[in-house]
Amino acid sequence: MTRENKKIIAFCCAESAYRAADRAGRLRIRYPDNVRVIRIPCAGRVSVLHILKAFEKGAAGVLVMGCQEGACRHLTGNIRAKERVKYAKDLLKEVGINGQRVKMVNFGPDMAQKFAREIEEMVEKIKEEK
Amino acid sequence: MPVKLGxxxxxxxxxxxxxDFPKIRGNLGKLEDIAFVEISHNLCLEEGEKAIASRILRENVNRVVIAACSPALCEDKFMRLLEGLGLNSDLLSIANIREQCSWAHKGDVTEKALEIIRMAINKARLLQGVERGEVPVNKEVLVVGGGFSGMKSSLELSRLGIRTTIVERESTLGGKLKELEGFYGLRTSPNEMFASMTRMIEEDKNIEVFTSAEVARVQGEVGDFAIRIRSGEKESSQSFGAIIFATGYRTEILPQDFELKPGxxxxxxxxxxxxxQAPEKLARRPETIGFVVDFSDENSRLPTLSALKNALAVKxxxxxxxxxxxxxxxxxSEGTEKLYREARDRGVVFLKFEEKPRIYGEDGRVTIEARDVLLGEEVTLLCDLLVAEEKALPPEGTKALSSMLNIETDSQGFYQDENVHLYPVASGRKGVFFVGGCRGSLDLGRASTDIASAVGSVHELLSPGGAMVEVEKVKAxxxxxxxxxxxxxVCPHEAIRLVRVDSERWVAKIYDLACDRCGICAAICPATAIKFEGYSDEQILAEVEAI
Known part of the structure; x- marks a missing residue:
């Protein structure tokens, strides 16, 4: 596993987090450039497999970004995503990867600052571990 | 057919x-399955579109990757462009190199852009076209509830030539219209409105009315809901394309809030x-009347409105x-400020308290004690009548109906008032709409807006092309x-059912029109039997692969 490039994969719900990321760009809010956004229709589309595969391919951190609880377009998608992230955390711990490297975050489509902050936090966390 | 990317x-x-665009072209142009890399200055303008069209046709590519601005902005446009060329619009993959790359970072970001484009290329290689097709839709609409909202929805739909059936629990139509004293800002009285609407409904050939009836069962999905209507002992089944719920609300005094004894x-x-309505029947004219509003409930627009309106009527x-x-x-809410001013001009006295007033009812009069914030003094008032605060609540049967439909209610128990994405009248289940009081739109203005919105959506669904879908985009x-x-x-949209394939086996079938393409089912299927084209496991992992 290569950790040198320290990429972070962010699975972003097209309804909220992806828009927040777009907005961050539009407002020129700077955040670390090692994040790679994958657009998904709903955070509920992310399965444990996707999270684990991301680590297998060398990602240093995975963020699952969905809508605010209670405001998911697909009603329960973000809650299911949260459960899966929790499950993936446990699996990662079992193989000796810090569970904090995967995180579920809830967004509204205008939360550009929060998007940038979450990326920064994840980068910091990974730095600390090295 | 081998992949040929443009x-x-x-x-x-x-x-x-x-x-550095030339560098990207140099780098990616070497890939075997890429037919060409074209750098353009403005793909979204007309000349850009023309350039795309001519290049695609000339090179005869079967996958298109566009590295430009956010797909939230440009995806629809380019999909339509591909469709216009006779290509399947699902064969398009977009790399967001503007908002999430160039604009988000300082300094040279060519490496990141390159990687984002690689992700899009990886995904594009695996894309399969999805056909478009129209799902047959039943052209009749069910309206549940025959109050103002229900009647108005039916009449509006009828004007668009859509047949509706109203199911009303009471023995007559009208709902709250029969109970109201007046509308603020409207010259028509509720009684006149009720009379004219019922007459119009009776004369309308497009509207069928079941009174003393209720919905006993809801099955099926948008385009083909199978509804069982129970009216007395009789039950009948009928099929509808869409359902509008206008079940209204009820109001209740909350005696526990003030330790009041109504009566x-x-x-x-x-x-x-x-x-x-019949002042002559009163034994004695009340000299003073008090109203209590806004102490027990934050959402007190309706009680406030009716208290103001009734205060003026008392005057x-x-x-x-x-x-x-x-x-x-x-x-x-609309017009309330004006109503408040009018009430003050006419001599209605407003007293502002921080705490709940203490209320005693004895000897034929009611005593109210509280500390007035503006005067800063304890105030004691005697009233002949006290009109207590009412709370608007969802009607009885809302719970039963919502569990029958498998649709959630909000924290107040009303339908769907809080989900921003479903705003304003749609529900998690396609083809099911909520208007008026049952979703907390308690005044006439907001209810009318709801009705217009729902009628518009239903009309769109039932019109030619309204049920056009991507056939089997999500497939088990x-x-x-x-x-x-x-x-x-797990399906939040009730879009999946079991169907029989042969004498022994049942399998899940996803209904294209009811499905909202969220992919929750594809993520959870233990047999990985569900494939969501465009966001399949392979396609998502291909993107991951590129990092």
């Missing part, structure tokens, strides 16, 4: 200066309206002194499916 790079009018001199708004018909006891008067593989029901349980 890659378009857009530098957004030359503004993405921190990306005698403490009455409800409803009782006051009855008094005002008109009885000429009594009127006091309104409030904490904060909610004047944000009948060979892999083990009928474990997991997907059926």
């Amino acid at each position: 890659l378009f790079l857009c530098d957004c009018g030359g503004s993405l200066k921190n990306i 005698g001199n403490i009455i409800s708004q409803q009782r006051l309206v009855e008094m005002l 008109d018909k009885l000429g009594s002194e009127v006091y309104v006891f409030c904490k904060n008067l909610k004047v944000d 593989d009948s060979q892999k499916c083990r009928a474990c029901l997991t997907c059926i349980r």
